[in-house]
Amino acid sequence: MSQKAKTAITPTRAENFPEWYQQVIKAADLAESSPTRGCMTVKPYGWAIWENMVGIFDLWLKEYGVQNCSFPMLIPVSFLSKEAEHVEGFAKECAVVTHHRLEADPDGNGLRPAPEAELEEKYVVRPTSETIIGDAMARWIQSYRDLPLKLNQWCSVLRWEMRTRIFLRTGEFFWHEGHNAFADHEGAKGDCLHVLNLYEKFFTEYLAVDGYMGVKTPDERFPGANETYCIETMMQDGKGLQACTTHDLGTNFSKTFDIKYQTKDGGEALCHTTSWAFTTRMIGALIMMHGDDDGMIMPPRIAPQQVVILPVLKGDNDAGIMAYCSEIAAQLKEKGIRAKVDEREMRTPDKMWDAIKKGIPLRVEVGGREMEEGVVTYVRRDLGRESKTTQAREEFVAGAIGVLDAIHDDMLARVRSFRDVNTHEGQSLGDVIAHFDKNKGTGFMKVPVAVLKDSAFAAVTKDLSLTTRCMPFVDDGQTVLIAKAY
């Protein structure tokens, strides 16, 4: 047997994928579990990814005419009662606010909710904001002139989850929630598809992520939606992950919250509403789609830091080397590249491994030889530790954006290739059983939609822990993708 190469992350993906995932998060210093049950603390390096995502996508939403605003984080329980179907879904498990004061516990055990401060109207921390925004829309929309009304908020929401995993499923998570109102079905459907296309553009152009765009089967729709559109991505363990959704809510919420408008001819009509989101789950997806056994690999265009410059100091002209590094960083920054010299008090190999585990796309190493010869040695994180290139400094600086673009393109190509190779074709429920039984098969299986009508479908998929991910557009809704999923 060949000797196993040392990896920065233990266990490897092949050994234990879920544990590898947790270890990558820790090694990259992205986030940690918090003292609040099921909630995460997102550390600076992790939060910077989210900020970069928000910065880009928010501009696109604004170009599309969406207006940001802010609704209260607490929603009166009576609002949830109004939307019974909604409540049947996920809204039951949430954080319920019942009191408005703490007082010293007479038992001497710290603090307790003051019994006389019990609220008559209870609240929940928003699990999503359809209800409170619907209530506002009913007041804000009077006439056809007020339509379309396109609102969005960037915020966190909270759902009380029993089994949590950082980024993938946490009590509190971060997202944007768009809530739009239109005069008719065409407007609402067009909105769902337009935003879905924005998501795909964002995923492919910035996150180096691609999946299957499609429509959910009725069972998998958002409660209260007439249609749910989505992009379904595939992780390196072959499981699916829903990367985003857009919901055509028809007039369901309009009826409940009385969102009406006066038509041009003086009549009255119900609005057609939509909602859509992507969340901090996407950071989890980035890890599970791009990471390797040495840790994270950041897609360059969203990477908090795109280039790290490591000075290799040996006590001989260290100041000169540091100055050379700083000049290179300044030149890269001038080109709009997020570059930084690692000046920390730390051994060079430790810095190198830190950069690897954090997945910084491009690592530049500069020692005395590089400085004297006016060159740099760089390593592409995605190609691994041994892929060193030495180049004249000016040539490197001039080509750095191109190298980052190449990393992006290669990462996206790898993700697409993995998706394609791991999407299997089947014709019947029997094929599904044959592929996934006894945990042998992984990836997605694509079968004709007729398989959904098989009377054993529900029992079989439940038994094998499978879900229908979507009916991909690429097959005009004639097929359905089946997979295990996060």
Next chain:
Amino acid sequence: MSQKAKTAITPTRAENFPEWYQQVIKAADLAESSPTRGCMTVKPYGWAIWENMVGIFDLWLKEYGVQNCSFPMLIPVSFLSKEAEHVEGFAKECAVVTHHRLEADPDGNGLRPAPEAELEEKYVVRPTSETIIGDAMARWIQSYRDLPLKLNQWCSVLRWEMRTRIFLRTGEFFWHEGHNAFADHEGAKGDCLHVLNLYEKFFTEYLAVDGYMGVKTPDERFPGANETYCIETMMQDGKGLQACTTHDLGTNFSKTFDIKYQTKDGGEALCHTTSWAFTTRMIGALIMMHGDDDGMIMPPRIAPQQVVILPVLKGDNDAGIMAYCSEIAAQLKEKGIRAKVDEREMRTPDKMWDAIKKGIPLRVEVGGREMEEGVVTYVRRDLGRESKTTQAREEFVAGAIGVLDAIHDDMLARVRSFRDVNTHEGQSLGDVIAHFDKNKGTGFMKVPVAVLKDSAFAAVTKDLSLTTRCMPFVDDGQTVLIAKAY
């Protein structure tokens, strides 16, 4: 008597300042009360102000080396118990989460907290995050190499307030909270003063706001702080408003949360921590410092829209006028100016009044004559409706940034002049009584700090609803400002 000019806002400031304030918010479409008790819904025009504030100040914090991150919105009650002094302050009135599930009420009245889902560990929605961030700092800081640690989060916090007013005092409000840790007192104090200077720079350069920078008297300090620094601003009714604070927490939180580091020589020491913030209150301050009887006046550098172009259409070459307007808007946008043609289906006078009430700094009116002559007519919002200037189009475009700068400078000069004229000097508690008694006097009164030692000081100021705002730096801490305040 001269006939009273019609104003867009009823009542006027002189007639009823608090009611004028509410009407400006409504007329400018900034925000509204929400169905959630004491909480506001910030509408798109109001939220855009906050986004602009965040966008600028966040960059400055990052330049200073502050790292953004995100801590859970729910804080275990046991954390608050640890910091008893903290709890004695504001933390008692807060939203308490006691259950994690809703269920159908057996009485048939909608939903209720499920009794069996009562939480053993209760939570509060964060009123501020010193405790949960302190807990994390204790884990994240090991050695002197980890210092300074500069963290910040942009988020909302919630305090259960009995009497609320939009932007000024709401249950939920938005802020950034910086929490920094240093090796020693010098580091912490320097941090407080540096950030305080950043606030002043931001207020004067972007919000056209100035006040008094100084230090709080011991009674007015943040609970748990050794020193609280602040900027105190003056509203047009003469009342004070605390615009921001920075707190030198000394080792108080470090002791409670065990935030220690290993010193260079291998010893162990407590960190010195700080915290600082400004909030969405500043939007309220902008209204009360800059608004007039026609509504809001937006400081140009923070204004969501800096220039509005109003086409004056009379059915004669309307398309030509619209095209001319669009060209001007495009030229202004090229210069980085937030300009927009008002293309809504609405009467021109209604559009004009809408722009006035929203306080858009510069209003351009374009009719047939302007188009034919290649000119524009513009009105500065701060100079009032009658201040029209007609200028050749290219000249206007070339000078538009200069006009916006002039508006900013004039607004800031007015605020400073108002502050100076309404700051009165006194020498004794008797002077304070003489000025403020029977609600005659308004504004600030500046007295020697020795007045604080007057045995009747507490009773007199309480009786007159006065507070000590700060000991301003400009007098080297030898005076104290006294005023009514928001």
